[in-house]
Amino acid sequence: MLELVKNPNFDFIGFRKIALWASLTVIVLTMLILALRGGPRYGIDFTGGAAITFSFQQEVSAEEVRQALAAAGEKSYEVTHFGDKRHVLVRLKVLDTTRDYLTPIQQQFDQRFQGNTYTVDQNDLVGPKIGTELREKALLALLFSWIGIIIYISIRFEAESFLGVLGTLVFGLIVLSISQAKAVLSSDILTLLLMAGSLAVMAYICVKFNFKYAVGAIAALIHDVFFTLGLLTLMNVEVDLTIIAALLTIVGYSLNDTIVLFDRVREEYPKERKHLPMDTIINNCVNHVLSRTIITAGTTLLAVIVLLFFGGEVIRPFALAMTIGIIVGTYSSIYISAPVLIYWQEKFGKGQELAGKKVQA
Amino acid sequence: MTKNIRFRLIVVLAILIGTLYYLYPTIYLISLSPQKKEMMALSDPQRLEDLEKRSIKLGLDLQGGMHMVLELDKSKINMNGSEAKDAIDRALEIIRTRVDQFGVSEPLIQKAGDERIVVELAGIVDTSRARALVQQSAYLEFKLVKPQAEFLQVLRQADEVVRENNLYVLSDRTPAGQAQPAVGEAKDKSFNPSDLFNKNTSSDTSAQAPDSTAAKSDSSAAAADTSSESLLPGETAAADARQAPVSHLFASVPMRGAGQQPEGELLVPVNNIPLIKAYLAKPQVWQTVQNAEVAGSIDFTRYKSSGEDPEPDTLDVEWGDDATDYVGPDGTQYKRIFLMKKKPEMTGQFLADASATLGSGNDVETANKPLVLMTLTSAGADSFEVITERFLQRDLAIVLDNIVKFAPRIISRIPDGHAQITGVPTMDKARDLSIVLRAGALPAPLTLAESRTVGPSLGADSIQKGQFSAIVALIIVALFMLVYYRFSGMVANLALVFNMVMILAVLAGFNATLTLPGIAGLILTIGMAVDANVLIFERIREELRTGKSMRAAIDTGYERAFSTILDSNLTTFITAIVLFQFGTGPIKGFSVTLSIGLAANMFTAVYFTRVIFDLWTARKSVKSISI
Numbered sequence: 001m002l003e004l005v006k007n008p009n010f011d012f013i014g015f016r017k018i019a020l021w022a023s024l025t026v027i028v029l030t031m032l033i034l035a036l037r038g039g040p041r042y043g044i045d046f047t048g049g050a051a052i053t054f055s056f057q058q059e060v061s062a063e064e065v066r067q068a069l070a071a072a073g074e075k076s077y078e079v080t081h082f083g084d085k086r087h088v089l090v091r092l093k094v095l096d097t098t099r100d101y102l103t104p105i106q107q108q109f110d111q112r113f114q115g116n117t118y119t120v121d122q123n124d125l126v127g128p129k130i131g132t133e134l135r136e137k138a139l140l141a142l143l144f145s146w147i148g149i150i151i152y153i154s155i156r157f158e159a160e161s162f163l164g165v166l167g168t169l170v171f172g173l174i175v176l177s178i179s180q181a182k183a184v185l186s187s188d189i190l191t192l193l194l195m196a197g198s199l200a201v202m203a204y205i206c207v208k209f210n211f212k213y214a215v216g217a218i219a220a221l222i223h224d225v226f227f228t229l230g231l232l233t234l235m236n237v238e239v240d241l242t243i244i245a246a247l248l249t250i251v252g253y254s255l256n257d258t259i260v261l262f263d264r265v266r267e268e269y270p271k272e273r274k275h276l277p278m279d280t281i282i283n284n285c286v287n288h289v290l291s292r293t294i295i296t297a298g299t300t301l302l303a304v305i306v307l308l309f310f311g312g313e314v315i316r317p318f319a320l321a322m323t324i325g326i327i328v329g330t331y332s333s334i335y336i337s338a339p340v341l342i343y344w345q346e347k348f349g350k351g352q353e354l355a356g357k358k359v360q361a
Numbered sequence: 362m363t364k365n366i367r368f369r370l371i372v373v374l375a376i377l378i379g380t381l382y383y384l385y386p387t388i389y390l391i392s393l394s395p396q397k398k399e400m401m402a403l404s405d406p407q408r409l410e411d412l413e414k415r416s417i418k419l420g421l422d423l424q425g426g427m428h429m430v431l432e433l434d435k436s437k438i439n440m441n442g443s444e445a446k447d448a449i450d451r452a453l454e455i456i457r458t459r460v461d462q463f464g465v466s467e468p469l470i471q472k473a474g475d476e477r478i479v480v481e482l483a484g485i486v487d488t489s490r491a492r493a494l495v496q497q498s499a500y501l502e503f504k505l506v507k508p509q510a511e512f513l514q515v516l517r518q519a520d521e522v523v524r525e526n527n528l529y530v531l532s533d534r535t536p537a538g539q540a541q542p543a544v545g546e547a548k549d550k551s552f553n554p555s556d557l558f559n560k561n562t563s564s565d566t567s568a569q570a571p572d573s574t575a576a577k578s579d580s581s582a583a584a585a586d587t588s589s590e591s592l593l594p595g596e597t598a599a600a601d602a603r604q605a606p607v608s609h610l611f612a613s614v615p616m617r618g619a620g621q622q623p624e625g626e627l628l629v630p631v632n633n634i635p636l637i638k639a640y641l642a643k644p645q646v647w648q649t650v651q652n653a654e655v656a657g658s659i660d661f662t663r664y665k666s667s668g669e670d671p672e673p674d675t676l677d678v679e680w681g682d683d684a685t686d687y688v689g690p691d692g693t694q695y696k697r698i699f700l701m702k703k704k705p706e707m708t709g710q711f712l713a714d715a716s717a718t719l720g721s722g723n724d725v726e727t728a729n730k731p732l733v734l735m736t737l738t739s740a741g742a743d744s745f746e747v748i749t750e751r752f753l754q755r756d757l758a759i760v761l762d763n764i765v766k767f768a769p770r771i772i773s774r775i776p777d778g779h780a781q782i783t784g785v786p787t788m789d790k791a792r793d794l795s796i797v798l799r800a801g802a803l804p805a806p807l808t809l810a811e812s813r814t815v816g817p818s819l820g821a822d823s824i825q826k827g828q829f830s831a832i833v834a835l836i837i838v839a840l841f842m843l844v845y846y847r848f849s850g851m852v853a854n855l856a857l858v859f860n861m862v863m864i865l866a867v868l869a870g871f872n873a874t875l876t877l878p879g880i881a882g883l884i885l886t887i888g889m890a891v892d893a894n895v896l897i898f899e900r901i902r903e904e905l906r907t908g909k910s911m912r913a914a915i916d917t918g919y920e921r922a923f924s925t926i927l928d929s930n931l932t933t934f935i936t937a938i939v940l941f942q943f944g945t946g947p948i949k950g951f952s953v954t955l956s957i958g959l960a961a962n963m964f965t966a967v968y969f970t971r972v973i974f975d976l977w978t979a980r981k982s983v984k985s986i987s988i
Contacts, residue, residue, distance in 0.1 A: 002844065002845050002846075002847075004845075016514060028625075036860070053767050053819075055818075055819075097808060097809045097810065097812075098492070098808065098809065100488075100489065100492060101490060102489075104490065117820060119816055120486070120814075120816060121816045121818065121819040122813075122814065122815055122816065122819060123486075123488055123812075123813075123814045124812070124813045124814070125488075125809070125812045125813070126811050127432075127808075127810040127811055129432075130430065130811045131808050134448060134945075136941045138943065139938065140943065141939050141942070141943040141944075144939050144942070144943075145935065145936045145939040148935040148936075148939060149932060149935060149936075152931065152932055152935060153932075156928060223955070241944070241945065241947075241948055242878060242947070242948070243947045244948075244953075245878060245940055245944065246949055248729060248859060248936045248939060248940050249885065249936065249940075249955070250935070252932060252933035252935070252936035253889070253933070255929075255933070255936075256892070256929035256932060256933055257933045259925065259928045259929050259932060260896065260929060261922065261926055263925045264926060267921075273542060288903075289899075291899055292892075292895050292896055292899045295845070295891070295899075296867070296888075296889070296891065296892040296895055297896045298841075299838045299887075299888045299891050299892075299895075300885065300888030300889055300892075301888070302837050302838060302841075302888065303834040303837075303838060303884050303887045303888035304884070304885065304888065306830050306834040306837065306884070307830045307834070307881060307884050308835045310826060310829050310830040311826055311827065311830045311881070311884075312822060312823055312826035313829075314422070314819070314823055314877060315823070315826075315827070315877055315878070315880075315881055318878065318881055319881070322881075324883070350489075352823065
């Protein structure tokens, strides 16, 4: 039998204070970076505008392309290479979507890059209205995935908190109806307020109904999303729809990891709680699922890294976000969700059974 | 116990067979060379379409194409709710008509909400044409249709041109000097001309009334020839393709109805459309059609009350819009085709209003039948009076952006600008037609809200890279599992491959679309799919460590791991649903692939591997498994 770690017995939970502080520091730093940069670097999906990718036969300098764009009458543009110097991404501010921006640019290119043929690989145009809508939808999507997860986890792990589930459901419906009323949601600030308000209400529901498992899981998810977003901002990666998709997938993956651990906790806690303190039991659980954690994270990471290296330019940002997310998600299931579970139980869970009522599995 | 295993084995085999069945069209299509595919598109488009429908659809980001969101610009027009709804319906009709001209096989055009239209065109990356799609105002015309007999005569001339200049479309591919190219090609399985002609023949015999239009007409020698020739068995029909290359592709008309002159529409079996288009695309053929001098034709000089100078007019071929308007008894679908004057008799600007209604009164012809009422402006009423008087008993085609929507016969002079279009088959059609007529009266207040185009080379590149990544990831993960779990790892790998194949089969079966993020989802599934088996195997190892027997360890391992696996799959599924709800195009594809992957995972990782284990351990000689 080939084994990665024989009878692991690492003191993961013993490091939880350090880890918690480290995570908090990183999150605060991330928020600072985001604030300083005025939010993540949004792609045209969220800002509106045009993005055109050209593939040239021979290398071109960004400067030449800029000159051509200026000559074509563009005022606000951004030129970046990706992959190599033959591929150019041009971003334009396009407020009037009836404007034909491509033809003048192509005329300039034809003139300036004679003998260096090129193709237009991608030409995306997002009107300002759609951009705003997509941004709102993305935020709401994150919010709804969180709500859905709270509901699922509380049904699964904390069946006695029926009222809590009901509360979350009603809350989700309210958010849904507000989001549907487009007039209310016309600005970003309102969307953010809605997000903040939702988090507050969610926190209240969690305290009120003592959703310890849900709190642990949600804390890990929020951690993962902010961490990944911050790192991407630091790396100057554009946030577009595929990044949002990656973030949601990370949420799913991270939760997966957390649930495997929590399932183990729920199974072992009732057996051991008479003779062992809670943190030791949870630490044992982490060790029990350790080889599974390593193997799953390893194989998933392998698959995503392959995508990062061989998947091509289009999918690279997605693969990058996933790579970060899987590492962070694995870390957070051990160092965020489990410590939060312990903390919550110590603070709010006086006299209550940690494992809750066992649900028929 | 063994009975139980047998049952589960049957379930697994049934699913495996189902999987292969749904994947077959995709595999077959991939195995076809581009040339063979092109050949099939000309010879048997129905079959190709059928295969394509049943195989995995590639998203626009993989095959190249254009995704557009068009928005009704309400600020430009003052309208209340119902008017806005009408405006979007008219806009939709215009867009449908225009998209038709792109020649995309399966364009997606749908309303999204009350003010948006989503258009997806595979393979088209021309943004300027996309702009024209929304920015041109609709062009509604009334054009005079040439009588069918004359159309047939023109087709005979076209035949001659093809014969003289050796412009055969299908025989282009065969070596020069071959006497019977069609027969030579018949050996090729992907293209069988006699199949095509047989189909043609049977539809002719059944769909065509015995006293065919053509036979009555004076100048119908050619038509009589074609129809009688196409009644011959398939082998000679192949020779007809040499003799009457163009005209034999047409089917002549079913009669319009009792009491009307049997003169009017030519039909084309949908299978023959690509061939006809290919012939018409030849400059020499097109010129012949356009400038045809038809013996005995009526004077086509423009006839207007203003008495403007007569000018020479060219002819034009226009298609009807609906292939399912005419379906032969054998199920063959026909599309209408018309020869008409290029210059319109009248345009949509003279139209004031149109509405659909049911006929009332005592007239047997119209009572309780769908009608379209058309009101013209006062200027329009004058010209219409002249037109209807001059061209009594002729067909006047209603053409929206070059597509013939309807070709009613002028049965009386209309002096007051109130016209009635009868003979519309259903109330729905009447409604559509009234939308078409009103569409021409108003420019479509649409704007381009979003457009995304992906060039075909980038799409091809993405597929290739995606495929490569998937294979590399699969190999690496499989190798690891094999080394780490040995025999059990092999079982997990089998499950993994089964999982991949199942996802693809479900994609094909449900007509879902594979996008680039979808491929990413597939690769992600490779990573995650092993998770379930890892959970099970680790659990079995634990149980073995406590000294349990192999059988007991396997049973407990599966039992204990199951709820965890279900949990993790369900929660990932929640995020997939959210993604599906808010995502567009490619992202939707990702969430679909991910969801299918999760479901397939539950089957392959839990059910399938268990069956294998049970089969393996059921043998008496096996005392332990390597895990």
